Amino acid sequence: MNKQPEITAQTRKNLIDAFWSLYCEKRIEKITVKEITQKAGYNRGTFYEYFTDVYDVLEQIEQFLIPTLNELPPITMPDNNMGMPVDVFLKLYEQNSKYYSVLLSDNGDPAFASKLKNSTKPMLKQAFSRNYDLDPVEFDFILEYVLSGMIGIMSYWFRQDKILPAENLIALMYDVMENGVMKRLSR
Template sequence: MKKRPEITAQTRQNLIDSFWLLYCEKRIENITVKEITQKAGYNRGTFYEYFTDIYDVLEQLEASLIPSLDELPQFTIQNQTMGMPLDMLMKLYEKNSKYYSVLLGDNGDPGFASKLKTSIKPILKQELIQYNDLDPIEFDFILEYILSAMIGIMSYWFRNDKKLPAEDLIRLIQDIMTNGVTNRLLK
């Protein structure tokens, strides 16, 4: 007898949710299949119907959080000095903040930031390429710098309970990108 798809999807999600609750408390290497299945109310065999191991749960969860190009919020650059899709990243981060704040945090997955940058870079490249005539290799390094800074500051903002209003954060980042850090510090 075949299982109904909605039950199968719910079982898989329950296992992911149980994994996530544990992952928020401790590092992945300290999580066991037994803990996940006990928390979810299933047996080990059920776990292995959906995942090969604990790292597979993390991989599948992260894959669901990495937007494809057509899922990324659209952005436009109002002037050539902006150079960053802050509103796009803010929307993406807000939508997934429950996960991003942990995955990009101190006990999260170090590879997740790289996966996120890899997914965002093509749309950023497509939008910014028209505003410059840089060497493609230099341009790639600049994009890496921009994305690393944006992801880093967004993570820091969430870890610090959004102490700075979102509009002020965006204005600060734009000012730093336009005028540089030194100019900002010596104001």
């Protein structure tokens, strides 16, 4: 007999949603299986049919979020003469902001930022592969710097409730990537 996908998918979703509403409020350490199942309206035992752990829920959510990056690479390739596709990254961030803004916050998961960076790197490496002059080691360091900066500034943007219009943020990011931060900081 096959599974009943409609049912299990729904229960799974209910459990994930219950977990997420709790995760938005408090640290994962303080979330119990009891709380999740109570919120979702199931028995505690049912939880273990879907997840091994409370942390497993988070991992499954993250594993669902990462591939969305790799699905868009053909479009996200920087134009031949242009710089970083900051607008695409921001759009991606906004699309999944429900999860991104929390996972990348102070109460989030540092491993998620890493997963995000590591998923993006191959794409950017290929896009910039025509530059043979650059030491591949240095290249990785620069990538780590840019991606950390981008994730940092985008998270900050959300934390500040988007006080800056998206266009301004994109322009700002373009500018600091093209010309560095010093010119902008010290006249």
